[in-house]
Amino acid sequence: MSEVATRRSSGYLDRPQSSSLADVVNIILDKGLVIDAFVRVSVVGIELITIDARIVIASVDTYLRFAEATNRLDLEQTGGRELPELIDDLSESGSKGKTKGMVSGAKEALTGGKDDEGDDDKRSQRSRRRSSRQEAS
Amino acid sequence: MTVRTEEGPAVGAHGLYLYGLVLGDARLPSGLAGIGGAPVRTEPLGRLRAVVSDAPADREVGLPDDVRDHARVLDAVADVVTVLPVRFGTLATAATLEEAVPADRQDRHAADLRALEGAVQLTVSARYREEAVMAELVAEDDEIRHLRERTRGRDELATYGERIRLGKLVVAGFDARRPADAQRIAGAVAPFVRATAAHEVTRTSDVAELALLVSREDVAALEDALETLAAQVADRMTVRLVGPQAAYDFAEEV
Numbered sequence: 001m002s003e004v005a006t007r008r009s010s011g012y013l014d015r016p017q018s019s020s021l022a023d024v025v026n027i028i029l030d031k032g033l034v035i036d037a038f039v040r041v042s043v044v045g046i047e048l049i050t051i052d053a054r055i056v057i058a059s060v061d062t063y064l065r066f067a068e069a070t071n072r073l074d075l076e077q078t079g080g081r082e083l084p085e086l087i088d089d090l091s092e093s094g095s096k097g098k099t100k101g102m103v104s105g106a107k108e109a110l111t112g113g114k115d116d117e118g119d120d121d122k123r124s125q126r127s128r129r130r131s132s133r134q135e136a137s
Numbered sequence: 138m139t140v141r142t143e144e145g146p147a148v149g150a151h152g153l154y155l156y157g158l159v160l161g162d163a164r165l166p167s168g169l170a171g172i173g174g175a176p177v178r179t180e181p182l183g184r185l186r187a188v189v190s191d192a193p194a195d196r197e198v199g200l201p202d203d204v205r206d207h208a209r210v211l212d213a214v215a216d217v218v219t220v221l222p223v224r225f226g227t228l229a230t231a232a233t234l235e236e237a238v239p240a241d242r243q244d245r246h247a248a249d250l251r252a253l254e255g256a257v258q259l260t261v262s263a264r265y266r267e268e269a270v271m272a273e274l275v276a277e278d279d280e281i282r283h284l285r286e287r288t289r290g291r292d293e294l295a296t297y298g299e300r301i302r303l304g305k306l307v308v309a310g311f312d313a314r315r316p317a318d319a320q321r322i323a324g325a326v327a328p329f330v331r332a333t334a335a336h337e338v339t340r341t342s343d344v345a346e347l348a349l350l351v352s353r354e355d356v357a358a359l360e361d362a363l364e365t366l367a368a369q370v371a372d373r374m375t376v377r378l379v380g381p382q383a384a385y386d387f388a389e390e391v
Contacts, residue, residue: 031388033389035155035229
């Protein structure tokens with residue numbers, strides 16, 4: 001895109017140079033002018049993705065996940081230190097795991113939680129395309 | 138999921154894939170390739186022009202790559218000229234184009250295009266660093282701290298009810314923090330946006346997702362403001378900014 005988009009690549013703001021499939025699906029798929037008289041095609045393999053990505057998560061599974069995550073927090077290690085310091089430590093030590101968590105979270109949303117779909121967009125795209133071909137034939 | 142086969146509507150060589158609408162005097166970037174690699178061009182549409190490419194003759198449109206191509210074309214067009222994005226998956230023929238967008242609607246779209254003149258969309262999203270917020274909750278909420286002590290390292294079945302209660306309180310803690318944190322994001326971008334459309338957030342760790350309509354000359358200032366904000370909140374949130382893009386969220390209003 002433009003130079004503006006890539007002007008700042010360092011720093012705290014996450015500024016992706018090209019949109020991921022998740023971004024594209026999330027930002028554009030149900031947006032834009034609807035022209036009624038036109039044929040709309042279905043999106044092979046995408047409809048399910050968006051449904052998954054938009055499920056409002058408020059379930060027992062979510063509660064158990066957060067209970068487990070809260071229990072996993074290693075607060076004792078930090079002894080009697082002040083909270084801000086503690087949070088710094090946590091987010092620093094947690095940042096690597098966090099990145100992984102976000103990536104797998106996005107993948108989960110894109111693949112309906114199946115971990116064996118492949119790690120990158122291209123792989124999961126290929127498999128999706130393959131499966132849509134199979135369905136179409 | 139609908140998968141159409143050869144029996145589906147015949148699009149064929151006469152089909153046009155429609156990306157968006159531009160004003161009649163607008164010029165597209167040259168050499169732009171659309172869905173299936175077909176060259177992107179414009180077709181006259183009364184006082185407007187439709188940004189189109191020939192639809193693939195041998196297959197339906199709807200692969201993930203097609204969604205990406207749709208966005209890529211619109212973003213490239215939006216980079217140089219104001220465009221009203223049409224929803225993904227819209228097909229027409231040269232003959233049906235004028236029928237589908239009658240003159241009175243052309244007038245409205247032309248007015249919308251003029252209202253969007255000089256603006257692009259950027260989408261900012263913020264997510265909590267879950268560990269940081271959970272640490273806050275453990276420190277601040279007696280019941281959470283108590284339940285954590287009661288369930289930690291204990292048999293999962295025996296403490297099932299307490300775990301559910303703990304998880305509920307933690308999720309409620311995220312929910313309670315969200316409005317003020319979302320407001321902080323909205324406040325930081327407010328001086329630089331012409332309009333904002335808030336997307337519904339769906340995950341516990343989501344803070345906010347805002348589509349922003351921004352004048353081109355304000356994009357750099359918006360980025361600076363968000364960079365500053367992202368640094369300030371880095372201990373408990375990640376902030377992400379996508380764009381500039383076509384004004385997807387503002388195509389039907391403004």
